[in-house]
Amino acid sequence: METTHGSRDITPRSTTCTRIILFPLPFESHISPMLQLANILHTRGFKITIIHVEYNSPNPSNYPHLIFKPDPIKDRFYEIAGELSTRQDATYFIEYLNKSCVDPFRDCLARFLTEPSEERVACVISNSAFYFTQAVADDLKLPRMVLRTNSLESALSYYALPAYDKRACFNLTKQDNEASLPEYPFLKFKDVKKITTNPQGMRDFATNVRNQMKASSGIIWNTFKELEELALEAVSRDFSVPSFTLGPFHKYFSASTSSLIEQDRTILSWLDKQLPMSVVYVSFGSLAHITETEFQEVAHGLANIGLPFLWVVRPGMVVGSEWLESLPKNFLEKMGERGRIVKWSPQQEVLAHRATRCFWTHNGWNSTLESICEGVPMICTPRFSDQPINARYVSDVWKIGISLEDGYERVGIETAIRRVMMDQEGEEMRKRIRCLKEKVNLSLAEGGSSSQSLNNLVDYISSF
Missing domain, CATH: 3.40.50.2000 (Glycogen Phosphorylase B;)
Structure with missing residues (x-):
């Protein structure tokens, strides 16, 4: 299935003097693909600015070709960061960030947009988990695109989560635990217990993310078409906004250097x-x-x-x-x-x-x-x-x-x-x-699905 763009008229433009603002979620597994995407878009001629929160801030000196806003978003994450070792449910931390970052992010983005510059800002790309950024972008009349750092299949599966707690799946017998979910037969009920320990929180979070993805200008996925072709078709049916599968991001470079943790190369x-x-x-x-x-x-x-x-x-x-x-x-x-x-x-x-x-x-x-x-x-x-x-x-x-x-x-x-x-x-x-x-390798080669999806994304952003 080819990447679609809905009814938008795509007119390729020069990326010279076009800036994109990126806003990553502050965890290793989310920051790395966002910075990889930043590098990919930079190689295609875009100017890149990174807005980030205080927690897990990347080191700008590792990315001299990117611009980092000098004052990180005041996220107040230090107030709960110590609980990371005792709570395995990600929704608790992400919901906290979605509340604590709203005003600081709006102020930061608004100041940036009013600064004198020869470069036009085409859009902001935020991690999908930062769903609050859609309302901010709308207020500032700036297109917002979404980066999903997980698979197409997991994104689709999350939408079945609202029914999990109604089935009392946390109190099933051993035999029932091995049973498959009707909506997603490849998943077992016992898997649900690992996905989340907070069904209500996950339900609210998944709903917010989905709604704001639908309101966005497009979705970027770190996957490739041939791996998840049926899921891509399902996403294209469910979301009217265009999807771009240009992954795997890390394969665009010889070796990723986006890790926040020091590597032992010995x-x-x-x-x-x-x-x-x-x-x-x-x-x-x-x-x-x-x-x-x-x-x-x-x-x-x-x-x-x-x-x-x-x-x-x-x-x-x-x-x-x-x-x-x-x-x-x-x-x-x-x-x-x-x-x-x-x-x-x-x-x-x-x-x-x-x-x-x-x-x-x-x-x-x-x-x-x-x-x-x-x-x-x-x-x-x-x-x-x-x-x-x-x-x-x-x-x-x-x-x-x-x-x-x-x-x-x-x-x-x-x-x-x-x-x-x-x-x-x-x-x-x-x-x-x-x-x-x-x-x-074929998807990333010239004419391959990921290569073509990247070309489509560049043209799409240039048309804003």
């Missing part, structure tokens, strides 16, 4: 010493937390399988621990050079490395896309938000990985790693994900 030399296709790579993302018991089960599972592993353990990831205090006794000494634990990794380079054979992931959309792009099968342990939806697609629809259905338990962990790393089942997954990798 592990690349360790990977160089490993045999080809021999390493299990483990990372649960930038926000997820696990218990001490779960952490120890992961350690035992990795130790018992006898394969080399690279394990990312973010400081504070284990509830109640600073970093590695909860490891089994003498774990590091016993593993020696077979295992490496780091605080953060250059993930794209790790997944692209010849030694990496399997990715054990939380299935955030960025990580899922990066694994597809490098042809690395996955083991899935989703925690919350869109992660269970992505994991179901990986294991049950695309069949390029397996889900750890019983959570973090050492015997199940060993079995899952063996299936992906050693069994014929893993080889079949590898063939399928390599086919998707090839589709990624």
